[in-house]
Amino acid sequence: ETGVTQTPRHLVMGMTNKKSLKCEQHLGHNAMYWYKQSAKKPLELMFVYNFKEQTENNSVPSRFSPECPNSSHLFLHLHTLQPEDSALYLCASSQDLLGSRGNEQFFGPGTRLTVL
């Protein structure tokens, strides 16, 4: 138990569906992240939020729409996804932004997404 929870743990959706992934951290951290792990590809950092403000969008298609209403919650809204978007989506948090000296990230268990 890392203090970062994600729901749902598994999601199957059609290409025309709209769904949302939720991440919540109980650690009092200021920064939150979305990562994507596709089969046979390196882990990819998608979005970074710091104090609820988006600080990074790593060329993620607009069919992925993040939302950070407060420092404890992070959502990833999904619409008109493609089968190649099927992947494990991981959320993480850290006290301060990634790379700060001694700054450690904590990851959630991930949501396994399948797009049919």
Next chain:
Amino acid sequence: ILNVEQSPQSLHVQEGDSTNFTCSFPSSNFYALHWYRWETAKSPEALFVMTLNGDEKKKGRISATLNTKEGYSYLYIKGSQPEDSATYLCAFRTNAGKSTFGDGTTLTVKP
């Protein structure tokens, strides 16, 4: 595209063996190098954040070194145990805020 390479891709060792693997990254625009351990069916676990050339970090039997001038980091595991079996990932972060992960080294420790 930033080239971050990890070697070897996989490694099988006997319990008690010491082992090490490598993460290579560009030597320019360096900001930080992260090491993670990812066990099957679990969440990734952050091991080290390394920011200064010559950094050495240690956590129990695991340690890491950093050479930013030549663009590499080594991860060492002393006296490997079966519970060390996992994929070890490194991530290179630039001073422009871009992160790139390596493919990982998958370690299997046989009892």
